[in-house]
Amino acid sequence: MHIKIGTRASRLALWQAEHIQRLLEAGGLTSELVLIETKGDQILDRSLAKIGSKGVFTQELEDQLRAGTIDIAVHSAKDLQSSLPADLGIIAFTEREQVADVLVSRNNALSLTSGQPFVIGTSSTRRVAMLRHYCPHIKVVDMRGNLQTRLRKLDEGQCDALLLAFAGVHRMQYDDLIAEHLPVADFTPAVGQGSIAIEAAHTLPLDKLEAVRRLTNHEPTEACLKAERAYLRRLEGGCSIPVFGLATWAGQNVSLTGGIISLDGTQILRETFAGPPAEAEQLGNQLAEHILGLGGAEILLSIRANL
Numbered sequence: 001m002h003i004k005i006g007t008r009a010s011r012l013a014l015w016q017a018e019h020i021q022r023l024l025e026a027g028g029l030t031s032e033l034v035l036i037e038t039k040g041d042q043i044l045d046r047s048l049a050k051i052g053s054k055g056v057f058t059q060e061l062e063d064q065l066r067a068g069t070i071d072i073a074v075h076s077a078k079d080l081q082s083s084l085p086a087d088l089g090i091i092a093f094t095e096r097e098q099v100a101d102v103l104v105s106r107n108n109a110l111s112l113t114s115g116q117p118f119v120i121g122t123s124s125t126r127r128v129a130m131l132r133h134y135c136p137h138i139k140v141v142d143m144r145g146n147l148q149t150r151l152r153k154l155d156e157g158q159c160d161a162l163l164l165a166f167a168g169v170h171r172m173q174y175d176d177l178i179a180e181h182l183p184v185a186d187f188t189p190a191v192g193q194g195s196i197a198i199e200a201a202h203t204l205p206l207d208k209l210e211a212v213r214r215l216t217n218h219e220p221t222e223a224c225l226k227a228e229r230a231y232l233r234r235l236e237g238g239c240s241i242p243v244f245g246l247a248t249w250a251g252q253n254v255s256l257t258g259g260i261i262s263l264d265g266t267q268i269l270r271e272t273f274a275g276p277p278a279e280a281e282q283l284g285n286q287l288a289e290h291i292l293g294l295g296g297a298e299i300l301l302s303i304r305a306n307l
């Protein structure tokens with residue numbers, strides 16, 4: 001069996017696609033990569049929040065899934081919108097990498113807890129809001145582009161440090177630049193961070209779907225991501241809304257922590273619910289209802305009005 005894998009062409013996207021290739025190859029499947037450019041790769045002068053987050057890194061891949069020119073599309077789970085079109089679905093989530101955000105700098109002595117002021121480059125509304133909340137002494141500058149572009153801007157002196165997902169930094173082998181791992185209890189990651197999602201059209205032949213799923217899907221991660229994504233979906237948050245969520249597999253249960261933070265960092269809500277993995281999506285929905293009831297609905301309205 002031969003699988004055509006659609007992927008973006010950034011180094012991180014290629015690492016992810018090649019990771020999937022290795023998993024397929026270990027099970028005796030051959031595959032090829034089809035490189036596809038998305039709007040998010042082309043438009044680099046505007047913030048993601050302004051482009052509109054919906055499908056900005058995924059639309060062109062989804063078009064080719066429908067056309068059948070690729071069998072599967074590989075995405076960072078974090079970049080995949082929480083509601084997929086009816087004719088597409090996620091068929092697998094890979095085992096999750098460490099989920100935390102890390103502080104990346106040429107100066108390994110930098111620390112967010114030391115109280116020393118410095119400048120961080122990030123374009124993530126979640127990270128900006130959390131920095132304002134937990135680290136008001138830190139100045140934040142907007143910084144887009146792929147990892148390599150951001151590191152170049154760091155070296156040009158546009159900032160002293162970046163705030164990034166450990167998963168991407170590690171996969172690109174920049175571990176030497178990690179000055180600090182941030183605690184997930186405060187800097188709760190974005191939904192899906194650290195896992196790779198495989199998307200397919202419902203027209204994908206069943207034998208291919210089953211083979212890909214058997215070789216790449218990690219069930220505990222899948223249950224966690226279902227809970228997180230249901231939470232995000234209920235809040236209708238794309239990746240540009242500062243909603244966060246992290247589920248872990250705890251004994252027999254999935255434990256889901258999720259919340260929302262206002263853009264200026266002044267208001268933050270975060271709660272934890274647990275339940276059986278078979279009801280992961282209900283768990284996400286229940287937590288979302290709870291957060292909305294606590295005042296999350298008002299925070300969400302003001303975020304939408306200000307993005």
Ligand SMILES: NCc1[nH]cc(CCC(=O)O)c1CC(=O)O
Binds near residue numbers: 079167168169193
């Ligand atoms: N939004 C961009 C993006 N999508 C996935 C990752 C990192 C790897 C991952 O979490 O899967 C990143 C960069 C970052 O946030 O640092």
